Amino acid sequence: MAVMTYREALNLALREEMTRDPRVFVMGEEVGLYEGAYKVTQGLLKDFGPKRVVDTPIAESGFTGVGIGAAMTGLRPVVEMMTFNFALLALDQIVNSAAKLLYMSGGQYNVPIVIRGPGGPAHQLAAQHSQSMESYFYHVPGLKVVRPSTPMDAKGLLKSAIRDDNPVIFIESETLYNVKGEVSDDPDFIIPLGQAVVRREGTDVTVIAYMGMMYRAMEAAEDLSKDGISVEIVDPRTLRPMDTETIIGSVRKTHRAVVVEAGAGFAGMGSEIAAFITEQAFDDLDAPVERVTGASAPMPYAKNLEKAKTPTKDRIVDAIRRVCYANGG
Amino acid sequence: MAQKTVSQAAKPGLGVDAELAKRLFRDMALIRRFEEKAAEAYALGKIGGFLHLSIGEEAVAAGVTSALRPDDYAISTYREHGHCLVKGSDPRRVMAELFGRIDGLSKGKGGSMHLFDKSTNFLGGHAIVGAHLPLAAGVGFKIKYEEGDQVIVCYFGDGAVPEGEFHEALNLSALWKLPVIWLCENNRYAMGTSLERALAQPEIWKFGQTYGIPSEAVDGMDVLAMREASVRAVERARREKIPSLIEARTYRFRGHSMRDPAGAVYRTKEEVEREKLRDPIVLFRDRAMKAGLITEEDVKRIEKDINDLVDEAVAFADASPEPPLEELYTDIFKENA
Numbered sequence: 001m002a003v004m005t006y007r008e009a010l011n012l013a014l015r016e017e018m019t020r021d022p023r024v025f026v027m028g029e030e031v032g033l034y035e036g037a038y039k040v041t042q043g044l045l046k047d048f049g050p051k052r053v054v055d056t057p058i059a060e061s062g063f064t065g066v067g068i069g070a071a072m073t074g075l076r077p078v079v080e081m082m083t084f085n086f087a088l089l090a091l092d093q094i095v096n097s098a099a100k101l102l103y104m105s106g107g108q109y110n111v112p113i114v115i116r117g118p119g120g121p122a123h124q125l126a127a128q129h130s131q132s133m134e135s136y137f138y139h140v141p142g143l144k145v146v147r148p149s150t151p152m153d154a155k156g157l158l159k160s161a162i163r164d165d166n167p168v169i170f171i172e173s174e175t176l177y178n179v180k181g182e183v184s185d186d187p188d189f190i191i192p193l194g195q196a197v198v199r200r201e202g203t204d205v206t207v208i209a210y211m212g213m214m215y216r217a218m219e220a221a222e223d224l225s226k227d228g229i230s231v232e233i234v235d236p237r238t239l240r241p242m243d244t245e246t247i248i249g250s251v252r253k254t255h256r257a258v259v260v261e262a263g264a265g266f267a268g269m270g271s272e273i274a275a276f277i278t279e280q281a282f283d284d285l286d287a288p289v290e291r292v293t294g295a296s297a298p299m300p301y302a303k304n305l306e307k308a309k310t311p312t313k314d315r316i317v318d319a320i321r322r323v324c325y326a327n328g329g
Numbered sequence: 330m331a332q333k334t335v336s337q338a339a340k341p342g343l344g345v346d347a348e349l350a351k352r353l354f355r356d357m358a359l360i361r362r363f364e365e366k367a368a369e370a371y372a373l374g375k376i377g378g379f380l381h382l383s384i385g386e387e388a389v390a391a392g393v394t395s396a397l398r399p400d401d402y403a404i405s406t407y408r409e410h411g412h413c414l415v416k417g418s419d420p421r422r423v424m425a426e427l428f429g430r431i432d433g434l435s436k437g438k439g440g441s442m443h444l445f446d447k448s449t450n451f452l453g454g455h456a457i458v459g460a461h462l463p464l465a466a467g468v469g470f471k472i473k474y475e476e477g478d479q480v481i482v483c484y485f486g487d488g489a490v491p492e493g494e495f496h497e498a499l500n501l502s503a504l505w506k507l508p509v510i511w512l513c514e515n516n517r518y519a520m521g522t523s524l525e526r527a528l529a530q531p532e533i534w535k536f537g538q539t540y541g542i543p544s545e546a547v548d549g550m551d552v553l554a555m556r557e558a559s560v561r562a563v564e565r566a567r568r569e570k571i572p573s574l575i576e577a578r579t580y581r582f583r584g585h586s587m588r589d590p591a592g593a594v595y596r597t598k599e600e601v602e603r604e605k606l607r608d609p610i611v612l613f614r615d616r617a618m619k620a621g622l623i624t625e626e627d628v629k630r631i632e633k634d635i636n637d638l639v640d641e642a643v644a645f646a647d648a649s650p651e652p653p654l655e656e657l658y659t660d661i662f663k664e665n666a
Contacts, residue, residue, distance in 0.1 A: 025474070051474065057504070062463045062497025069467020072452065073402070075474060096457050097464060103660045105445035105453060106435030110663040141661050165663040 002185045007177040009151040010040045010116075013158040014078065016187045018048055021076060024162055027054040027063055028080030028117075037082045038118060038177055064090035064115065068098050071113040071167075078162060084119030084133040084171050091136065098167040099142030114161045116170035120211055121262050121299065121310045123175070130299035132263030137169045138240040138272075144168045144193055145239040149214045151181035153237055156191030164193060173211050196243035198250065202232035205320055206250040208273050209260040210235050213311060217260055220316040229324055239269060247273065248280050255286040256323040262310055265293030287323040292316050343553055343620050349395065350622035353552050355631050356391035357610045360384075360411035362632075362639045363420055367410065367427055367441075370643060371587045376427045380441050381408040385550075385582035388609035389514050390415050392555025393482055393575075396563045402450045402472075402481035404465050407442035408514075408581075409454040412484055417449040420638055421645035430649035437652045438660065452481075458519075459485070459492030462511075466498045469507030473570060480566040482510040482559075488519025490536065491527055499574070503540040508566035510559065511537070511574040514549065520585045521595035537574030549579030550609045553616075580604040 004012070018024045030037050032045040032055040045053040056063040060081070067077035081087045087094065098111045119133040138145040144166055148154045154172065161168035199214060200221055209217040214235050221231035234250050236242060251257050257277050259270035270291035277289050292311045300306055321327050343350065364382045371380045383390070390411035397403070397416075405412045413423055418434060426433025427441045434446050442456040452468065455461035465483030472479050489495050490513065502509045513533050517524050524531045537544030543565060547558045555577060562573035582605055584592035592601070617623040 057500065059497040059501065061494055062466070062501050065460065065463020065494065065498070066467035066470050066501060069404075069452075069464035069469075070471040070474070071467070072464070073468050073471045075471050092457055092460055093463065097455070097460060101445075101453070102663055104435060104439040104443040105447075105660075106433070106438050107660040107663075108435070108445050108447040109452070144662075163665070165665050 001182045003180055004151055004183050005177065006151045006154050006172070006179045006181070007038065007040055009155040009183045010158055010172065011042060012183070013155045013162070014041065014044060015047070017159055017162045018044070018052060020187065023074065023076045024078065025052040025054060025075065026078045026080065027056055027067055029056055029058055029082045031055060031080050036080070038174065041080065060086050060089035061093055064093040065097065067113050068093055068111055071111045072101055072109045076112050076162060078114045078116060081115060081117030083129055084117050085129050085131050087115065087117070087133060088136070094137070094143070094167070094169070095140050099140045102166070103142060110165050111167050112165045114158070114168045114170055116158070117172065118174045118177070119171040120173050121175070121294070122173070124301055124303060124306060125299070126301040127298035132261065132294065134169070134171055134239055135263055135268055138269070142167065143240065146170045146193060146237065147210045147239055148172065148237060149176070149211050149235050151179060151183045153191060155183050156189055157193065157237060159190045160193050163190070168193070175212050191237070193238045194241040194243055195238065196234050196236045196246035198246070199233040199235050200231065202230040202254065204230045204254055205256040205258060205324055206232045206234060206247070206254045207258045207260060207316070207320065208234050208236065208247055210237065211262065213260040213262050216311065216313050217316055219313045220320060223313070223317055224320055227326070229320065229326060231320060244276055244280065248277065251277055251281045252284045255284055257285070257289045258292060258316070258319045258323055259289065260292045260311055260316055262294050264296045265291065266296055268293055287325065290319040290323050292319045343616060343622060344557070345553065345622065347622045350617045351627060351631065353391050353395060353556070354610070354614060354617060354623060354628070355635065356394065356415040357387040357552060357613065358631060358635045359414055359420070359638070360387040360390060361610060362635045363414060363424070363642070364410055366639045366643055367424070368587065370428070375647070376441065377429065378440055379407070380427070380587040381585065382583045383408050383411045383581065385604070385608070386514055386516060386579045387411055388552035388555050388613070389512070389549050389577045389579055392552040393512055393559045395556050396559035397482065398479070400450060401479050402452055402468050403484070404452040404461050404468065404481060405454055405484040406458070406461070406486060407454050407456040408486070409444055409484070410441070413444040413446060413451050413454070416446070416451045418444070418446045418451060420642040424642035424646040425649045428646040428649065429651065430646055431652045432645070432649035436656055438656065459489040459494035461485070462489065462494050462498035463501070465509050466502045466507055469502060469509040469572070470505065472508055473505070478567050480508045480510060480563050482512050484512045484514060486519060487513060487515040487517065487524055487533060488527070490533055499537065499540045499542060499572070502572040503542050506570050507572055508570050509572040510562045510566055511542070511572060513574065513576045514579055515576050516579050516581045518585070518592070518595060521589070523595065534574060534576040542572050542574050544574040544576070546576040546578060549577030550607045550612065552609055552613050580607070
């Protein structure tokens with residue numbers, strides 16, 4: 001075990017996988033000479049050379065397509081989106097090509113590509129650089145979608161994503177790159193895709209949250225413990241395939257559920273999680289499932305408005321109290 | 330490198346031997362017959378969805394493919410029956426795919442627009458205009474990454490040229506020196522929109538010059554001209570690892586798809602009839618016979634073989650079962666090894 005930042009954990013995962021498998025290469029805007037807009041690829045050009053650390057012009061659809069073409073003929077590209085918001089320019093490549101080639105070819109051509117980069121709320125980056133992009137991808141059959149919250153998960157899940165034979169959308173966060181935590185330095189350590197984790201055990205209510213919202217939920221849980229409310233927090237880690245079993249198991253135990261997401265809410269991740277909890281564990285529920293979501297508005301620039309757009313600890317606390325019928329309790 | 334005039338095959342004796350002449354004739358005749366039969370099957374309701382025929386454009390697929398090695402790659406659009414067939418796919422399995430049957434190349438899950446054949450390195454029919462061009466650059470990238478000497482030919486229509494991905498892909502292929510042959514099948518109409526209504530620069534080959542790519546316009550109704558231009562481009566790609574752009578000036582005799590049978594709204598009947606006088610199969614057959622490369626008996630025999638082969642393909646497709654319902658949920662993800 002070593003203590004390192006989320007950024008360093010991603011960098012280590014890339015290094016280990018590039019060392020392990022010569023077919024793995026990194027491609028994207030500023031990944032080489034500039035060492036990554038957020039320095040995730042720091043030092044890779046020096047250590048692996050320009051053949052395997054490929055700087056691209058600003059052509060998201062073009063270089064994502066290059067990655068897909070290389071993947072369908074045997075390479076294992078890791079394509080960086082400087083921010084995932086830019087993946088919208090490559091959305092057709094991801095949705096119509098990467099996700100569908102295996103199916104359309106009747107199983108002949110798989111696309112082992114990882115598309116990674118930061119997404120979600122950051123710090124005053126305004127409307128075009130702060131979207132919670134996962135909702136654009138987890139709807140699509142054929143894509144796996146990962147949102148790793150901790151340095152350990154960042155490393156273990158990125159390694160699994162690179163080894164996966166399918167396209168994986170791997171969305172990090174600007175706000176987490178400097179978070180420190182324990183990370184396995186064993187090159188064989190991986191975290192399988194599709195496994196949720198219980199971040200905090202509790203008995204009264206299950207909160208499902210990931211990325212920055214998971215940390216806010218942990219703070220809310222800490223506050224509520226002082227009032228005698230015991231909160232269990234489940235981090236799905238992989239949004240597709242979703243580990244419904246762990247979430248349902250937790251809800252059957254606590255009989256209450258709150259889903260937190262930074263995205264705009266309507267038809268969001270919270271909607272899907274609330275739906276399957278209701279379908280699979282209705283009789284176990286003592287209260288309706290609550291969703292705490294970002295406001296249905298573009299991300300504003302002004303600090304105060306930005307704060308109001310994204311779920312706060314207080315809103316999470318209020319929702320938990322409501323499902324526990326502990327308002328003012 | 331770029332030429333200002335449309336290239337015509339000019340070598341005396343046609344520059345091909347009898348065996349190659351027969352292959353070129355056979356390949357074009359196969360595409361023609363296959364697609365005529367597909368049109369019949371469509372009318373009978375055996376084939377559904379969209380069916381885009383390349384009748385009139387056969388010289389492009391046949392000429393280009395004759396310049397390739399079997400291990401070279403090809404990738405194409407949704408008008409790709411011909412490209413797929415001459416790359417070596419079994420016509421029976423292609424027809425079964427059009428019929429939506431389990432013995433189709435993609436088990437019936439792709440259809441006419443999505444033919445793939447890993448055994449011939451045919452990387453698909455892609456039905457989002459322009460989207461497969463970056464994929465072709467990616468295959469070129471892979472070949473170079475592995476220091477191979479294969480090439481990839483990427484077919485696309487004139488309709489892809491105004492798309493951003495055409496420009497992104499050409500730029501990347503030139504910037505990174507990738508072994509890609511950009512093969513524009515310019516049939517003058519993107520669905521119903523003529524070249525002049527879509528492009529500020531209707532001389533498509535000139536876009537290649539912008540990116541420093543050797544580029545030429547070729548008479549796409551002349552299979553030998555297509556072959557010669559392709560041989561030059563393949564040689565450059567294989568030896569020098571650089572892309573080329575070939576603008577094949579061709580014409581589709583049928584409409585955009587079976588839902589536009591005559592293609593009569595956006596072009597005149599006179600134009601279509603005039604272009605049919607340049608039928609690439611008839612032109613080549615007559616030239617090859619005149620040059621003594623093909624006899625009348627050869628023509629009859631090849632045509633009979635082709636007819637039998639295509640009839641057999643139809644019978645095979647008709648007899649093949651529908652895919653079992655389990656296939657709905659297979660091939661979404663590959664099981665990790």
